[in-house]
Amino acid sequence: MKTKLFIVDDHFMITEGIKAMLQNESEMEWLGHAYNADTCLSFLQHQLPDVLLMDINLPDKSGIDLCREVNEKYPTVRIIGLSTFNQLSFISKMLDNGAMGYLLKNATKQEVLTAIRTVMQGKNYLSPEAFDMLKKPNVEEAPTLTRREIEVLQLIAEGMTNAEMAEKLFVSATTVDTHRKHLLEKFNAKNTAALIRAAAQMKFV
Amino acid sequence: MKTKLFIVDDHFMITEGIKAMLQNESEMEWLGHAYNADTCLSFLQHQLPDVLLMDINLPDKSGIDLCREVNEKYPTVRIIGLSTFNQLSFISKMLDNGAMGYLLKNATKQEVLTAIRTVMQGKNYLSPEAFDMLKKPNVEEAPTLTRREIEVLQLIAEGMTNAEMAEKLFVSATTVDTHRKHLLEKFNAKNTAALIRAAAQMKFV
DNA sequence: AGAAAAATCATGGAAAAAGAGGATAGGAGT
DNA sequence: ACTCCTATCCTCTTTTTCCATGATTTTTCT
Numbered sequence: 001m002k003t004k005l006f007i008v009d010d011h012f013m014i015t016e017g018i019k020a021m022l023q024n025e026s027e028m029e030w031l032g033h034a035y036n037a038d039t040c041l042s043f044l045q046h047q048l049p050d051v052l053l054m055d056i057n058l059p060d061k062s063g064i065d066l067c068r069e070v071n072e073k074y075p076t077v078r079i080i081g082l083s084t085f086n087q088l089s090f091i092s093k094m095l096d097n098g099a100m101g102y103l104l105k106n107a108t109k110q111e112v113l114t115a116i117r118t119v120m121q122g123k124n125y126l127s128p129e130a131f132d133m134l135k136k137p138n139v140e141e142a143p144t145l146t147r148r149e150i151e152v153l154q155l156i157a158e159g160m161t162n163a164e165m166a167e168k169l170f171v172s173a174t175t176v177d178t179h180r181k182h183l184l185e186k187f188n189a190k191n192t193a194a195l196i197r198a199a200a201q202m203k204f205v
Numbered sequence: 206m207k208t209k210l211f212i213v214d215d216h217f218m219i220t221e222g223i224k225a226m227l228q229n230e231s232e233m234e235w236l237g238h239a240y241n242a243d244t245c246l247s248f249l250q251h252q253l254p255d256v257l258l259m260d261i262n263l264p265d266k267s268g269i270d271l272c273r274e275v276n277e278k279y280p281t282v283r284i285i286g287l288s289t290f291n292q293l294s295f296i297s298k299m300l301d302n303g304a305m306g307y308l309l310k311n312a313t314k315q316e317v318l319t320a321i322r323t324v325m326q327g328k329n330y331l332s333p334e335a336f337d338m339l340k341k342p343n344v345e346e347a348p349t350l351t352r353r354e355i356e357v358l359q360l361i362a363e364g365m366t367n368a369e370m371a372e373k374l375f376v377s378a379t380t381v382d383t384h385r386k387h388l389l390e391k392f393n394a395k396n397t398a399a400l401i402r403a404a405a406q407m408k409f410v
Numbered sequence: 411a412g413a414a415a416a417a418t419c420a421t422g423g424a425a426a427a428a429g430a431g432g433a434t435a436g437g438a439g440t
Numbered sequence: 441a442c443t444c445c446t447a448t449c450c451t452c453t454t455t456t457t458c459c460a461t462g463a464t465t466t467t468t469c470t
Contacts, residue, residue: 012312013219013223014216014218020222021221106215106218107218109217147416148418158399161396172419174418181459190458191364191366197363200405201405351445351446376448379448379450380447389428397427
C-alpha cells in the first residue's frame with residue numbers, strides 16, 4: 001500500500017522540490033498540490049491523502065487555521081507543517097491544531113522521508129530545529145487583558161503619554177496610569193519597552 | 206550555447222524545485238548549487254555560471270552582501286535575487302548591489318525561464334510583485350542602523366535602562382542615551398513605546 | 411443578592427527618559 | 441584635505457514613567 005501525499009504551499013518551487021525529491025520513491029504516491037487553502041479543501045472533498053504537507057503561510061488563510069479545519073473534517077489525514085526557520089514560533093500552534101509533524105524547508109530528502117514514515121506509524125515527527133524550539137519552556141503565555149487595558153496598550157504603542165491618553169479616553173491620567181501598571185504586571189515587564197516587545201510578539205500591537 | 210546556471214539557497218526544497226523545473230530545458234545547463242555564501246564563493250573560483258540565482262537569506266551572510274561581493278569579483282555573472290513575499294523590502298538593496306533580476310519563490314516555471322532569458326539579454330527582470338513593491342514609495346522603510354544601535358535597540362527591548370546597558374556595554378550612560386536618541390530619530394518615534402513597536406514590526410526585536 | 415473583576419480616582423516620591431545643547435576622535439569615502 | 445558617519449562623552453532641565461498605597465463605583469458572573 002503506497003502512502004498518498006498531497007502538499008499545499010503557495011511557493012511553486014517548494015511543491016516542485018518535494019515532488020522531485022519523492023517521485024522516485026516507490027512507496028510514495030503523489031496526489032498533487034494546491035497553492036492555497038481553498039483549493040486544498042476542494043481537493044480533500046473528493047480524495048483524501050494519507051499525509052498532507054502544509055505551509056504555515058498561505059495566501060488565503062493561515063496554515064494554522066487550515067490545519068484545525070482539516071483535522072476536524074478529516075481526522076485520518078496526517079498533517080506535517082512546513083516553514084522556514086524564521087517562523088518556528090508557530091510550531092506549537094500547528095501541533096495544537098492537529099499537526100503530527102513539522103519540517104523546515106531546508107530539510108533533506110532523507111528527513112522528509114523519515115517524517116512521512118514516522119507520521120504514517122502514528123507517531124509525531126519534529127525536525128531537530130523544531131524540537132529545540134519546543135524544548136525551551138514557553139514562558140510567553142499571553143495574558144488575559146480587559147477591554148480598557150487593550151485600549152491603553154495600543155495607545156501606549158502609538159507613542160502616547162498618560163496625559164494624552166487620559167484626554168483621549170475622557171478619564172484622569174491616574175486612571176490611565178493604573179491600567180498601565182496592570183499591563184506591566186500582566187506581561188511581567190520591567191518597563192514600557194519590555195511591555196511593548198512582549199505585546200508585539202503576542203500580536204497585541 | 207547553453208545558459209549555465211548555479212543556485213545558492215539554504216533551502217534544499219528550493220534548490221531541488223528549481224532543478225526539477227529546469228532540467229528538461231535544453232537551453233539550460235545546471236552547474237550545481239550551494240547552501241551558503243562560502244561554498245558559493247569557492248565554486249565561483251573555478252567555474253562561472255551565466256546566471257546565479259541567489260536567496261537573500263543565507264546562513265553565513267546576507268544575500269545582499271554576497272551579491273555585492275560576487276558582482277565586484279565576477280561582473281559577468283548575472284544575479285537573480287530570490288525571496289518569499291514577506292521580504293520584498295530587500296529588493297532595492299539587491300538591485301543596488303548588482304542583481305539584475307528578482308523572483309519570488311512562488312514563481313512558475315515559465316516565469317523563471319523568462320527571468321533567466323531576460324537577464325541573459327542584458328536586461329533587468331522583476332517579478333510583478335517585486336515591481337509593484339518598487340513602485341509604491343514605502344513609508345515604512347526600515348532605517349539603516351549601525352551595529353551599536355542595533356545592540357542598544359535590542360537591549361532596550363529587553364527592558365534594560367540606560368545605566369544597565371552602559372554597564373553591560375562598557376560605555377557611559379550618556380553614550381547609550383545618544384544611541385537611544387538616534388534610534389528615536391531614525392524610527393521617527395516619539396518615545397520608547399513607539400520605537401519598540403516600529404522595531405518589532407520591522408523584525409529588529 | 412452577593413462576590414469578584416473592572417474601571418475609576420488620588421497623593422507623593424523616586425527613577426528614568428526625553429529634549430537641548432554641546433564636544434572629541436577615528437575611519438571611510440570623495 | 442575635507443566631509444560624513446560612527447562612537448564616544450558631557451551638563452542641565454523638563455517630562456514621563458514607575459512604585460507604593462490607598463479608595464470608590466460600576467459591571468459581570470454565579
